[in-house]
Amino acid sequence: MKITLVLLLCLSFxxxxxxxxxxxxxxxxxxxxxxxxxxxxxAISLMSEAIKHSPEFYDARIQLGNFHxxxxxxxxxIDTFEKAIxxxxxxxxxxxxxxxxxxxxxxxxxxxxxxxxxxxxxQHNFSQVLDLQEINEDDRFHAVLGKGICLLERxxxxxxxxxLEQALKWQPDNLEVRFYNARLHEIGIGPNKKSLDQYNKxxxxxxxxxxxxxxxxxxxxxxxxxxxxxxxxxxxxxKGGASRRVKEWLSANVRKPVETEVSAVESVPVKKIAPPxxxxxxxxxxxxxxxxxxxxxxxxxxLVIQDDPHVE
Numbered sequence: 001m002k003i004t005l006v007l008l009l010c011l012s013f014x015x016x017x018x019x020x021x022x023x024x025x026x027x028x029x030x031x032x033x034x035x036x037x038x039x040x041x042x043a044i045s046l047m048s049e050a051i052k053h054s055p056e057f058y059d060a061r062i063q064l065g066n067f068h069x070x071x072x073x074x075x076x077x078i079d080t081f082e083k084a085i086x087x088x089x090x091x092x093x094x095x096x097x098x099x100x101x102x103x104x105x106x107x108x109x110x111x112x113x114x115x116x117x118x119x120x121x122x123q124h125n126f127s128q129v130l131d132l133q134e135i136n137e138d139d140r141f142h143a144v145l146g147k148g149i150c151l152l153e154r155x156x157x158x159x160x161x162x163x164l165e166q167a168l169k170w171q172p173d174n175l176e177v178r179f180y181n182a183r184l185h186e187i188g189i190g191p192n193k194k195s196l197d198q199y200n201k202x203x204x205x206x207x208x209x210x211x212x213x214x215x216x217x218x219x220x221x222x223x224x225x226x227x228x229x230x231x232x233x234x235x236x237x238x239k240g241g242a243s244r245r246v247k248e249w250l251s252a253n254v255r256k257p258v259e260t261e262v263s264a265v266e267s268v269p270v271k272k273i274a275p276p277x278x279x280x281x282x283x284x285x286x287x288x289x290x291x292x293x294x295x296x297x298x299x300x301x302x303l304v305i306q307d308d309p310h311v312e
Contacts, residue, residue, distance in 0.1 A: 024054035028063070040071055058088050065097045069104065077101045092129045092139045099125035099146045106153065110245060116154055123150035141170050149180055157187055175202050179212055191219040191288040193281040208239040217246065223290045225279060226253055278305050 031046035047064040051057055061084035068077035078101055084094035102122030109115040129135060129143035148163030164184055167177045182198035196219065199212045206212075217232035230253060233246050280289040284301030296303060 019056040020054045024050040024057050024060065027053070028057070028060050031060075031067075032063070035067060040067065043067055044071070056087060058084060058091065058093075061087070062093045062097060065094070065101075069097065069101045072104075074101055074105045078105075090132065092132055092135050092143070095125045095128045095132075096139060096142055096146070098122075099129070099143070099150075103146065103149060108242075110243070119150045119153045123147055123154075126150065137170075141167060144170075145174075145177060145180070152180060152184060152187070155187075157184065160184065175206060175209065178202060179209070179215075183215060186215070186219065189285065189287060191222050193286040193288065195219070196279075196281075196288065210236060210239060210241045213239065214241060214243070214246070219288070220279075221249070223279070223288050225291060228279065230254055280305060 027046050027050035031043045031050065034040075034046060035043035044064065044067050047060055047067060050060045051064060054060070061080055065077050065080035065084065068074070068080055078098055081094045081098040081101065084091075085098070088094070099122045102118050102125065106115045106118035106122065109118065123146075126143045126147040129139060130147070135143070144163050145167040148160045148167060151157075151160035151163065161184060164177070164181050167174070168181050171177050178198055179202055182195040182202075186192060186195040196216075199216050199219075202209050202212045203216075213232050213236040217229050217236060220226075220229035220232065230250065233250050234254075236243070236246060237250070280291075280293065280303040281287065282289060282296035282299065282301040283304055284296060284299050287296060287298055289296060289303050293303060295301065
């Protein structure tokens with residue numbers, strides 16, 4: 001029985017290889033070279049041509065899906081990955097590609113209900129990967145992390161914990177893993193020193209980490225530290241972040257409002273924002289305190305001045 005199964009798998013592999021023409025492989029290579037040279041539209045066209053001549057060309061479908069995703073053509077990316085899933089439902093790459101695309105799509109939605117639906121779809125794809133019989137460690141890691149993120153964004157905090165903590169055990173130095181575990185901790189107890197330190201370490205390695213910048217701004221808003229919130233929100237915008245909520249908040253809290261998508265608010269350049277001030281933290285629970293607090297409002301613990309949170 002085992003010998004028969006091996007022979008069938010080998011035969012299937014040979015048929016698959018034969019179904020990809022040399023013409024399609026040539027177009028694939030041209031597409032990859034075009035992408036590397038910044039010719040994104042040409043790359044997409046060439047990869048599509050490779051698939052048209054060899055519909056079973058799974059790798060080309062994955063690469064085309066990645067092209068669409070990186071070009072922010074999310075609907076086309078999902079369509080491409082779903083067609084790849086239909087061709088080879090036993091392979092993880094298309095499920096992972098679809099899951100990651102749904103994560104990017106959901107982040108763009110400021111409507112909570114709409115984002116929730118998209119995160120559900122992403123979670124489903126990551127779960128599909130974990131249900132496959134044979135996947136390598138890297139694919140399993142990305143599926144576990146992706147599912148943990150979807151659960152966290154859906155506010156299923158405890159459900160997400162085991163996935164995010166597992167991902168942290170596997171890759172403790174991964175910036176995304178560290179970021180989402182810091183967010184998990186912040187959601188659990190509110191603004192706190194541990195999460196603040198993690199966001200700072202992430203920004204030290206990647207100053208344009210938009211999610212960390214946004215979380216820093218949100219954290220300082222929660223403790224009424226307007227000066228620090230302005231700094232991180234403004235840096236988020238300057239680094240390419242897009243959020244109507246953030247722009248409206250800046251427009252309301254900075255003398256010269258930032259450019260905003262809301263037509264009712266005048267677009268005026270912002271003066272350079274000063275680096276943020278230091279904050280107080282509780283020595284007992286590690287929570288951040290408001291500027292006028294003298295003791296921790298949660299447990300009455302003493303407050304100490306936290307090191308400057310600004311990252312050069």
